[in-house]
Amino acid sequence: MKKYTWLTLWALSLITVFTTGCDKDDDTPTPTFAYQKIAEGKAAGTDFKIEVYSNEELTTGYNPIYIALFDASGKRIEQADVSFQPMMDMGMKKHASPIENPSSGQAVDGYFPGAVVFTMPSGEMGSWTLGVQVQANGQTGTFTTPVTIKEPTTSRLKSFVSKTDGAKYFVAYLQPKQPKVGVNDLEVAVYKASGMMDFPAVTNLTLALEPEMPTMDHGSPNNVNPTHTSGGHYKGKVNFTMTGLWHLHLTLSDASGEAGKLYFEVNF
Amino acid sequence: MVKDMKTPLLLGALALVASPVLAQQKPIPADSVRTIVLQEVAVVTKRQDHQQHLQNFYNANQAATTEELMSRMPELSFIRRGSYGMEPTIRAYSGGQVSVTLDGMRIQGACTDKMDPATIYIEPLSLQRIEVQTAGASSMQGAAIGGSLDMKLAEADFADERKLSGSVTSGYQSAANAMMGGLRLSYAAPTWGLRASGTYRKSQNYRNGRGEKVLYSQYEKANYALSGKFLLQDDLVLKADFIADDGWNIGYPALPMDVGQANARIGSVSLVRENSDRRWSRVEARLYANRIAHYMDDSARPDLPIRMDMPGLSRTSGMYVEGTTSPGHHQQLTVRADASASYLTASMTMYQEGQTPMYMLTWPDNRQLQSGIAAQYSFQVGDKTQLQLNSRLNMSDFAVTTGEGRNQLSVFGYESTARQFLIPSLSLQASRMVYKKLKATLSGGFNGRTPTASELYGFYLFSQFDGFDYVGNPNLKPEKSVQSEFTLSWQEPRLRLQATAYASRVQDYMVGAYNPDLSAMTIGARGVKIYYNTPYALLAGAEASAVYNITGYTQLVSTLRYSFGSNTDGDPLPMMPPLRNITSLRKYFGDYLWVQGETELAAAQNRNSESFLEQPTEAFMLWHLRAGYQKETEKKVWQLNAGIENIFDVHYREHLDWGRIARPGRNVFVQLSVGF
Incomplete structure (x- = not known):
């Protein structure tokens, strides 16, 4: 009888020790992708509606850009050739900047992903526009929108x-x-x-x-x-x-x- | 004070010799009356009993801390970084090589710089005795290669007549302008008893032998211990213990940081059945838990390029069950099963104005599960020979518990941080009376130890000792040691002599190796060392002691020790205490007054470790004078202790003191206590 008392105590203790505290895996989960609309409009010469998205505010440096395309009926276009034409107008002169056009004609989750590397912030020196040229369903057109590029707190x-x-x-x-x-x-x-x-x-x-x-x-x-x-x-x-x-x-x-x-x- | 008389400070090997193996089974208090009788006996016979005398020798400065008491034991040395929180070493084994337990309970320090050994959590007022076991005999306590140090807590008592007793103590030490105050209250009843004690200490910066103040050597602390005992059945006792220890403003002159606050909470509940009629004459089961929080910072230091905080936290819970039985005539078997779980975390944050704080985990969150079974078997073969077998099988499991911690270690390419270790140990000891009163004891065996959290997972832990940042290595192998010990002792009522020689070969000896590819994190550090296993190291040494009762009123005690260590290349190991001798001569004048003269001698240590950039230490000799006076009135016992330590104000340091910081100069101490 007494033997069991000891055994119970031993077992209880074991349970106490090995249940107090388990390994924690606190690897932060990847944040859900947020699409932030920068601009929308008609691409000149087409009946497409173009929506321009980014993940966050556009800043000097590498900015992923996502394009959503809709036809006249409002239906999402999944197959298109998209290219970017960023332009800095400094009055006396103009210059473009490095770009990464969407690598495939096929939309990913409804978006055409690419990137633009803005090389300077908007300001008194000049202002940026972003042109988006699309070619789909036999139509070709360009949508151009002014964009404001900010200088990030830490240079990128x-x-x-x-x-x-x-x-x-x-x-x-x-x-x-x-x-x-x-x-x-x-x-x-x-x-x-x-x-x-x-x-x-x-x-x-x-x-x-x-x-x-x-x-x-x-x-x-x-x-x-x-x-x-x-x-x-x-x-x-x-x-x-x-x-x-x-x-x-x-x-x-x-x-x-x-x-x-x-x-x-x-x-x- | 009656109580204090009874509490012997057992002197490691001396104690082992003094009590024959078969007498280790303590007399079972059949009823509470016997306990009282024992107390009275202890007081009455205090001038005849050698063991009591020894205890008094070492307890002479009663304002001393537990560390100071222990440092007088021949097997023990202390690595000193400040006046407080010294790290005990047994025969030059330190850190993870020795097992330091508080009444059998494991306590993991929360300080990455080892500034909080378990020895600081118990005050002499709540200490019953200290047990040092060397070599194989430490198997019962844990997996260690260097022996074990266990501090037994004082217990509450039972009494047939309800009785309240207690003592008040106050002391002063001049070198550090230090005050201490202590209070003990005990209540004894037939079926239950309570014991409560509290100690407060405040120590200023001490003066060294040149009269200079040693900055950042101050400390302040309060310690409370509460213990209760309840008689559940005739032979079954329930015990509960709780210790709270709070230290603050603790300076470490040898380190670049101090401790703002250190808090320990230690508790346990245990059941003990003692009955010689049962098959298992003594069975004890204990559950315990403790939490240590330690906050290092450098806020007291002027002119630093960067401010730094280094907090650490350790939590341990565990249990053990121990039973003693006599499987046959002249045989005794003690078995023990223990398990514990410890969680450690420590971090460092550096502050630079106008910048994001710099933060990292110095101990990535980690845990250690440990369990073991151990057995000690003693057999008296005939009249003259005793055999003792000690064994243990220890399993432990280490892991880093958070993704954050694992991410950090991945910087060094450490993919897997989880480790399991299985450590067996076995030792055999044979004693024989070889000639008249000459007894020879030979023991041999093997054991091992796991790496510590710092050795496995430490992340840029700066060591002021050699000026390197240390990085752990989760791939370390355990240290394995083969060792042997030989003791000769001569015992007669007036004279007891003992000499011990030991040697061990430690395979896979862990040490930090400089890695020139890594850049040091700490400003001013010399570089980065990563722990790895060296093929082997050799450690050897000897201890000797003599207790001579010249007359009934005059007694001489002398201890001597020497340690030697070398690594695979034959170079000296660091932190080897040099040859050292302490000799005391005590004389009683009547029944109430005694005076004790003492010398402390240490040879120079010129065998220094080059890879640790260790510096030689000079020899020194100190003289101490102590005296005690006791007056008993009908209801009270008054005790006055006073003395002068380091009478000649010698400017010295011990070899294990870090940072070449000198020890205190002349110290006058006085302590008054009254017991009722």
Whole structure:
């Protein structure tokens, strides 16, 4: 009888110990995609209605843009060729900016996804317009809307003049958008200014990454240099050992040597 | 004070020798009357009993902290970072290599810098005795390679006649301008008893041997202990214990940070059945839980480039069941099953004006489940030989419990952070009376220990000792040790001599290795070290002690110890205490007054670890003088203790003291207590 008392106690204790506290998995769930309408209107020369969406306010740097197309009857068009024509009017001169047109003629969840890299904010210097050219159901037309580009609190676009070919290069910061202490995916996109209207993606660079915490004067271990994936996008890994202000130093080189250096700030 | 007389401070191996193995089974208090008798006996015989004398020797400065009492035991040394919160080491084994328990309960420190060893949570006022077990005998307490240190809590008593007793104590120490006050109240009834004690200490910055104030060496704390005992059946007792310990404004001169606040809450409930007529003569089951919160900050330090907070939290709950039986004539078997779960987390936040706070987990949230079964079997073979077998099988399971924690560790490419360890240990000890009163004891065995949370998961933990940031390694293998110990002892009423030599080879010895590819996080740090397993390390040493009753009124006690350690390359291990001797001579003048002279000698330590940039330590010799006077009136016992420590104001430091911070200079202490 007494034996059972002890056994019960032992069992109870075991239960107490091994039930107090379970492993928590607090990986934050990815936030639901929010489409924010920037503009809508008719594409000149067609009877289509065009809706322009982004995820957030348009800022200097890389902005994903989503186009929704509707025919005269209000039915969503799923098959179309869409291209972007951003334009900066500075009075004396005009220039375009790097773009990524929707890669496929097929809408994804009803939207044609692409991106525009605005190279400067709107303001006294000049104003931006975004042209969207569509070609569907045998009709072709363009919808042009003024857009306001803001300068983000932390710069997400850097430029430099290459030491090797003298051309101006733009480097846009894409990831990490929500940096965390730990391993983060790093993604940047590189474009080159070939005149005022043409900004092709640069695919032949070698990038070296060095994160630094300027306040503490230290870096982080085991980072992976970004390498080219497609369309001028370079992907790697950046490791943060703590929150705070970090500088991500990038050294860009081409076949003939170091082209330029720059850094992005990450503050979290 | 009557109570204090009875509480012996057992001296590790000395105690083991003093009590023959088969007598370890404590006499069972058949009724409460016997308890009272025992108390009276303890008081009456205090000048005849060696064990009592020993206890008095080491308890002479009653204003001392538990740490100070322990540092006089030959097997123990303390790694000192400040006047408070010293880390106990047993024979140069430290940290995760030793098992430090409070009355059998596991307590995990909440400080990543080991500034909160379990020894700080118990005050001498609520301490019954300290048990140090070396080598294989520690298997009962836990999986450790360096032995175990267990602090037994004082218990409430039963009494046939309801009785209230207590004591009030107050003390002063000059070197640190330190005050202490203590209060104990005990209530004993036939079927229940309560014991409550409280201690308050406030210590200022102390003065070293050159008369300089050592900044950031102050501390203040309050400790409360409550224990209750209830007689459920003739032989069944329910016990409940609770300890609250709050420390604040604790300075650590050897570290760049101090402790703003440290809070511990420790509680347990246990059932004990003691009855020699039963098959299991003693059975104890205990449930316990504790929570330690520790807040390190550098707000007291001037001119820092960055302000930093480092809070830590540890929660442990666990239980054990222990039973003792006699499977045959002259045999005794004690078995124990224990399990515990500990949760640890610690973080660091750095503040720079106008910037986002810099935050990281220094201990990514992690937990450790541990369970083990252990057995101790003793067999008296004939009149002269005893055998003892100690064994344990320990299972533990470590894991990082949050995604945040795992993300952080992934920076080092550590994909999997969960680890399981199975650690067996076995040791055999044989004792034999070889010649007259000369007894020889030989023991040998193997054991092991798991890595600690810092060694597995630590994230840029700065160590002021060598100036490196330490990073854990979840792929560590456990340390395994093969060890042997040989003791010779001579015992007769007037003289007791004992000498012990030990050696062990620790396989997969864990140590931090400098990784030049990593950049240090802490400003001013020399670099980053990552824990890894070295092939092996050797640790050896010897201890000797003598207790000589020159006359009934004069007694000499002397202890000597030496440790030696070397790594795989034959280089010295760090933190090796040098040769050290403490000799005390006590003389009683009549029944009420005693005076004790004492010398403390430590040799220089010039065997230093190069990889830890360890510096040599000079030899020193200290003289102490202590005296006690006791006056008993009809209802009260008055006791006055006073003395001078480090009489010649020697400027010195011990080898295990961090940061080359000198110890206190001349210290005059006085303590008055009254018991009723």
